[in-house]
Amino acid sequence: MTDWPSAFEAELLRLGVQPARARRLADDTSQQAAETATAPGEVFGPAHLYARHLVAELSAPVAASPRTKFEAGPVLLSLTGVSKRYRRQTVFTGVDLTVRGGEVAAIVGANGCGKSTLLRICAGLTRPSGGTVKRTRRVGFVPQDGGTAGWLTAEEHFTLFGAAAGMVPGRAQSTGVHLATRLAWRPAAQRVQHMSGGTRQKLNLVLGELHAPDLLLLDEPYQGFDQGTYVDFWQQVFAWRDAGRAVVVVTHLLHDLQNVDHVLDLGER
Numbered sequence: 001m002t003d004w005p006s007a008f009e010a011e012l013l014r015l016g017v018q019p020a021r022a023r024r025l026a027d028d029t030s031q032q033a034a035e036t037a038t039a040p041g042e043v044f045g046p047a048h049l050y051a052r053h054l055v056a057e058l059s060a061p062v063a064a065s066p067r068t069k070f071e072a073g074p075v076l077l078s079l080t081g082v083s084k085r086y087r088r089q090t091v092f093t094g095v096d097l098t099v100r101g102g103e104v105a106a107i108v109g110a111n112g113c114g115k116s117t118l119l120r121i122c123a124g125l126t127r128p129s130g131g132t133v134k135r136t137r138r139v140g141f142v143p144q145d146g147g148t149a150g151w152l153t154a155e156e157h158f159t160l161f162g163a164a165a166g167m168v169p170g171r172a173q174s175t176g177v178h179l180a181t182r183l184a185w186r187p188a189a190q191r192v193q194h195m196s197g198g199t200r201q202k203l204n205l206v207l208g209e210l211h212a213p214d215l216l217l218l219d220e221p222y223q224g225f226d227q228g229t230y231v232d233f234w235q236q237v238f239a240w241r242d243a244g245r246a247v248v249v250v251t252h253l254l255h256d257l258q259n260v261d262h263v264l265d266l267g268e269r
């Protein structure tokens with residue numbers, strides 16, 4: 001008899017999910033079940049039905065919350081004629097982007113066109129080869145992966161990252177736990193190395209937001225999320241936007257784009 005994760009992955013493949021993504025969803029789903037010490041079938045139901053449910057949810061557009069009396073805020077990020085070269089390789093040239101408070105921008109394009117590089121330039125972590133970058137001082141950056149230490153728990157990360165932003169441990173921890181609940185996550189006393197990919201990404205998101213930045217830079221932050229959290233993620237983005245923050249998201253999911261104010265397609269350049 002086929003085990004649950006294999007049956008789940010096979011059904012995802014049959015439904016047209018890309019192999020790497022199907023494998024990641026199967027691994028994360030198994031790990032989420034393992035975290036509750038319960039068989040996947042008991043948590044998620046029959047593998048083929050859960051796969052169909054997940055594919056339907058992931059391909060359904062997430063409704064943007066309607067905006068009332070929207071007025072864009074101050075410019076929080078501005079790129080003018082930005083270019084990047086690595087030795088002889090030109091990754092991109094002439095990139096312009098302006099994002100104001102209360103706006104969401106998406107950076108899209110094929111693999112390797114420079115989306116993560118551009119986001120790191122926005123964050124000030126990578127130096128551009130040319131052009132001008134202006135940004136607000138309070139920036140939150142959520143990398144695609146990494147950024148956390150495997151041997152520490154979520155709460156230890158809250159304390160550490162909070163201290164770097166001048167927060168006392170108690171406030172950093174209560175803020176971290178509060179932000180986690182918005183992503184339907186209750187941090188346990190578990191080290192990062194034992195967390196599923198989706199839970200690790202939730203931790204990364206909370207850490208990026210811990211110090212209440214004005215500008216949030218998110219590099220495909222929902223890889224490994226289940227469909228419920230995916231929806232929560234976009235609701236969170238709209239909540240940030242409606243609170244006057246600026247959000248820049250690197251994404252591969254085309255149906256996200258109807259919800260954003262600016263789309264920067266690096267592949268089209």
Ligand SMILES: Nc1ncnc2c1ncn2[C@@H]1O[C@H](COP(=O)(O)OP(=O)(O)OP(=O)(O)O)[C@@H](O)[C@H]1O
Nearest residue numbers: 086087089091109110111112113114115116117118
């Ligand atoms: N530190 C580096 N040194 C040299 N080349 C690099 C470096 N970082 C990225 N590159 C190259 O720059 C190009 C753009 O990489 P980047 O990761 O920004 O693309 P991406 O669009 O985010 O890719 P993906 O969609 O796969 O995440 C790639 O060809 C990559 O190999």
